[in-house]
Every structure is written in structure tokens, then in C-alpha cells.
Amino acid sequence: AIAGAIIGAAVGGWLSDRFGRRLTILLADFLFLAGSVFMATAPNPAALIVGRVFVGLGVGMASMTCPLYISETSPGTWRWMLGIAGVPALLQFTLMLLLPESPRWLYRKVHSSLKSYKARGSRR
Numbered sequence: 058a059i060a061g062a063i064i065g066a067a068v069g070g071w072l073s074d075r076f077g078r079r080l081t082i083l084l085a086d087f088l089f090l091a092g093s094v095f096m097a098t099a100p101n102p103a104a105l106i107v108g109r110v111f112v113g114l115g116v117g118m119a120s121m122t123c124p125l126y127i128s129e130t131s132p133g134t135w136r137w138m139l140g141i142a143g144v145p146a147l148l149q150f151t152l153m154l155l156l157p158e159s160p161r162w163l164y165r166k167v168h169s170s171l172k173s174y175k176a177r178g179s180r181r
Contacts, residue, residue, distance in 0.1 A: 095168020
């Protein structure tokens with residue numbers, strides 16, 4: 058998804074200059090929707106990755122084009138809408154402090170530490 062987002066952001070700027078902000082946002086929405094459906098119906102991991110790339114392309118295009126569209130179409134007093142994007146990030150940050158670490162990550166970390174400990178112990 059991240060590679061798709063990087064490419065989407067790069068291409069999104071060019072597309073929005075060439076074909077307009079509105080059409081580029083519509084394309085980004087379509088890519089995001091298509092990728093989501095593709096991931097939901099993916100029969101195997103490879104298909105899931107393809108769906109993630111499509112979602113990444115859409116997200117990258119939208120993240121490049123939507124702020125431009127908002128800033129160019131809204132009066133100066135409405136530009137606070139751009140700052141609203143920080144609210145979900147702040148909410149997620151705050152709530153993540155209350156959640157535990159991922160069990161899979163913890164298992165891998167402990168398993169890795171045990172392997173390292175055993176390897177050091179066998180050298181003694």
C-alpha cells in the first residue's frame with residue numbers, strides 16, 4: 058500500500074494539473090473502492106497485495122489532490138477544514154495509548170529473545 062501511495066501522490070499532482078482536481082479525486086475514489094472490493098474478495102495473498110496497491114494509489118492521489126481542491130474552492134474562512142484532518146490523528150493517538158501491543162508482535166519479540174538467549178547460552 059505504501060508504494061502505491063507514493064506513486065499515487067506523485068501521479069496525483071500531475072493528473073490534477075492536467076485533468077483537474079475534481080476528475081482526479083473521482084479517479085482516486087474509484088481506485089480506493091476497487092482496491093477495497095478486490096481485497097475483500099481476494100482468494101490468495103497475492104491478490105490481497107494487488108488490492109492494497111490499488112488502495113494505496115487512491116489514498117496517495119487523494120492526499121495530494123483533496124487539500125488542493127479544498128484550499129482552491131473554499132473561502133479563506135473555511136480553510137480550517139484542512140486543519141480538521143488532524144482530529145482523527147489526535148483521537149487515534151490518544152486511544153492507542155489505552156490499547157495493548159499486538160499479540161503477534163509480542164509473541165515474535167519473545168520468541169526472538171528466547172532464541173537469542175539460547176544461542177548465547179550454548180556458547181558458554
